[in-house]
Amino acid sequence: MLLDAAEYLFSIMDFETTTLSDIAKQAGANVGQIVYHFGTKETLLRACILRRAKTLSLQRRKLLENYQQLVGKQDMQIEPLIRAFMDPFFKLVLENEDGGRNYARLLARFVWRENATEILSEGFDEVAKLYLESFRQALPGLDEDGVARGFQFMLGAIYSSVSGDKRIEILTDGASKAQDHQAYYDVLIPFVAAGFSRLAEIK
DSSP states (O other): OHHHHHHHHHHHSOTTTOOHHHHHHHHTOOHHHHHHHHSSHHHHHHHHHHHHHHHHHHHHHHHHHHHHHHHOGGGOOHHHHHHHHHHHHHHHHHHOGGGHHHHHHHHHHHTTSTTHHHHHHHHHHHHHHHHHHHHHHHOTTOOHHHHHHHHHHHHHHHHHHTSOOTHHHHHTTTSSOTTOHHHHHHHHHHHHHHHHHHHHHOO
16 A cells, blocks of 8 residues: 555655655555655655544544543543553554554654644644643643643654664663663653643742
């Protein structure tokens, strides 16, 4: 499938150096088929990002709604909210369902591109704003700017955890592994929760 092939190659190679010929070869297709369905490489990349964004956002929304119904909006806590936001993403990474790990790596690469904002906003912002509101309900001391910046820090940490950066192995003489995504997940939630809690204390 063209999207699967493009998703895989975009996740392991620079977008600029990945050619339509590369993608066609990976998919067992030809360049003409890619051009017919998507037109340009940019359009193909956009389709790759948005394809799983809808499912990821729906899962996040459902977990948020379930938590709100369970405890009530007035009794929400920051750590379960962060877990609800992160769990669908890390499920892709840890279970690798239908190439989910490729998608996670693709996001980790794509998010830093100059023109990424519009596509990411289209795929994720509606639900992201629900989480921003919920974070502020859980931590009334958070102002609008603080929660937004904290959210950006959280996203950076999430994407960094799947980037495959081997510096962690160098810093720990190999004791910590870059591909140990479960270890990242285990520390990331309390780390981020503590950061948000501290931000809420700053007046």
